[in-house]
Amino acid sequence: MNGSSNGDRLTQSAVNIKTRDHIRRVETGKFSNPPNGNGSTSGHYSSLDEMDGERRPLLGHHNLASTLHAEPGFWRHLLVNPQSSPGVDSPNPFVKWPARAWNVTKVTLFSSWINLLLVFVPLGIVAGRQEWSAPWVFSLNFFAIIPLAAVLSFATEEIASRLGETLGGLVNATFGNAVELIVSIVALRAGEIEVVQASMLGSILSNLLLVLGMCFLLGGIYNMRSADGHGMEQSFSQGTAQTTCSLMALASASMILPAALYGVLNQADEDHKTESILVLSRGTSIVLLLLYVLYLFFALRTHKKLFEPEAQSAASTEEEHEPLLGPWSAGLVLVVTTIIISVCADYMVDSIDALVATGKISKTFIGLILIPIVGNAAEHVTACVVAVKDKMDLAMGVAIGSSIQIALLVTPALVMLGWAIGQPMTLHFETFETVAFALSVLVVTYTVQDGKSNYLEGAMLLGLYFIIALAFWASPTDALGKALGMLPGQ
Incomplete structure (x- = not known):
């Protein structure tokens, strides 16, 4: 009898230990099913077992509220998990929508290390509103737009990855150079045509020489020797x-012809040369836009095989990109980021005249060198990373593809926009800028025509870019402005 009693106590003690152990595991989020009286498990809590752990702390089940506590990893999941947040699937709308808004914000912030520079966004806006000195306003908004460009690129990729190859390519073509387009539209409305033209040319040169040169240089160094040495x-x-x-x-050619025509009309002392240049520029812009649409149809539909061979084999080794944001969330990020970029760009452009008045920097240098760095920082890093991984087709697509977008889409679109709002934006660039662009295209053509690259060719492209940048830096502040000032509003 005594032995039976001791056995019952031992059995009950074992059950209590298992029950306490189960409660402890529940408290730490590591439970499956509660034990029954026989020490086995039942299916009573099977629905809780299937429930996503991220929802448990926020839903507050009343039958467990007095016993269970939030799992120790809750705050880590809430604050630093880059892919999800607790409560995003909650049936309670007062929990679900704030959780989803926070999740979209968190995923966006963790999308790139460049987003550390987002601290400059409020500083730049405050500097603009409080009318700080021009160098401070320009510098703070300059650094603010760099991470905003990265966020814009991230949102664009999230949308494009869900639309398929053709529509995704169109989205990338539309938003790939959105920052330069926004800054240029703001400058065009302010009548800063010299800055607009320089930024367009600078974006092309930056991609053709700086980005492509860095890709060839870094890719050539990291992949210098084969397996046999x-x-x-x-x-x-x-x-x-x-x-x-x-x-x-x-x-x-579309840049050289307006400059050549203007030279001929100038020698003939033609009174209506301004109108002639405007007519030529606007007609040429229409042709370039049509050719760009035809190029997209050629590359994405009828002859896409010509653009895929090496790229497909390289991409096959990559893990497929899984979108982290839904289409509506990514679209919202795109809209909000565009609005913030417009505000920062407005303050930055407004400070240019006062900055140039100090005599330390020219408008052409700002547009040619500085603004392209703002808009292309994220793309520069991406192109260099894939080049180091020996995926040169992807790097070429980022570098030269972006240049084509600027030359055949963005610049002609700005000419047409200037026509619509009464600004005399033309394709007549200053002679020095036209020569620099033509020589750059010539050098790049000779460099890539064989379908191979090495670090020496990369160093050559970088050398040409720095020579051009030095030439514009060394030019007097108003020299190029006077050359462009022959057209009204320039």
Whole structure:
């Protein structure tokens, strides 16, 4: 009898230990089903077992509220998990919508290390509203737009990844250079045509020389030798390079012809030369826009195989990108970021005249060198990273593809926008700028026509970019402005 009693106590003690152990595991979020009286588990809490752990702390089940506490990883999940947040699937709308808003914000903030610079956004806006000195307003908003450009690029990729190849390509083509377009629209409305033209040319040169040169240099250094120790070159699609270089040569011609016509009319002392240049520029812009649409149809539909061979084999080794944001969330991020960029760009452009008045920097240098850095920082990093991984087709697509967008889409679109709002935006660039662009296209064409690259070719492209940048830095502040001042409003 005594032995039976001791056995019952031992059995009950074992059950209590298992029950306490189960409660402890429930408190730490590591439970499956509660034990029954026989020490086994039942299906009574099977629904809780299937419930996502991120919802448990916020839903507050009353039958467990007095016993259970939030799992120790709740705050880490809430604050630093870059892919999800507690409560996003809650049936309670007062929990679900704030949780989803926070999750979208968190995922966006953690999308790139460049977002650390977002601290400059409120500083730049405050500096603009409080009318601080021009160097401070320009510098703070300059650094504010860099992470905003990265956020814009992230949101664009999230949307494009859900739309398929064709529509995704169109979205990337539309928003790939959105920052330059926003800054240029703000400057165009303010009558800063010299800044607009310089920023367009600077974006093209930045992608053709700086980005492509860095890709060739870093990719060539990291992939310098083959497995047997011999020097090797990186390869990319030769057909893609030839097609894009032909389009860039066409863009170069569209800049040379207005400059040549103006020179002829100037020597003839033609009174209506301004109108002639405007007519030529606007007609040329329409042709370039039509050619860009035809190029998209050619590359994305009828002849896309010409642009895929090496890119497809390289992409096959990459893990497929899983979108972290829904289409509506990514669209909201896109809209909000565009609005903030417009505000920062407005303050930055308004400070340019006062900054140039100090005599330390010219408008052309600001547009040619500084503004392209703002808009292309995220793309520069992306192109260099894929080049180091020996995926040169992807790097070429970022660098030269972006140049084509600027030359055949953004610049002609700005000419047409200037026509609509009464600003005399033309394709007549200053002679020095036109020569620099034509020489750059020529050098890049000779460099990529064989479909191979190495670090020496990258150093050559970088060298040419720094020579051009030095030439614009060394030019007097108002020299190029006077050359462009021959047209009204320039």
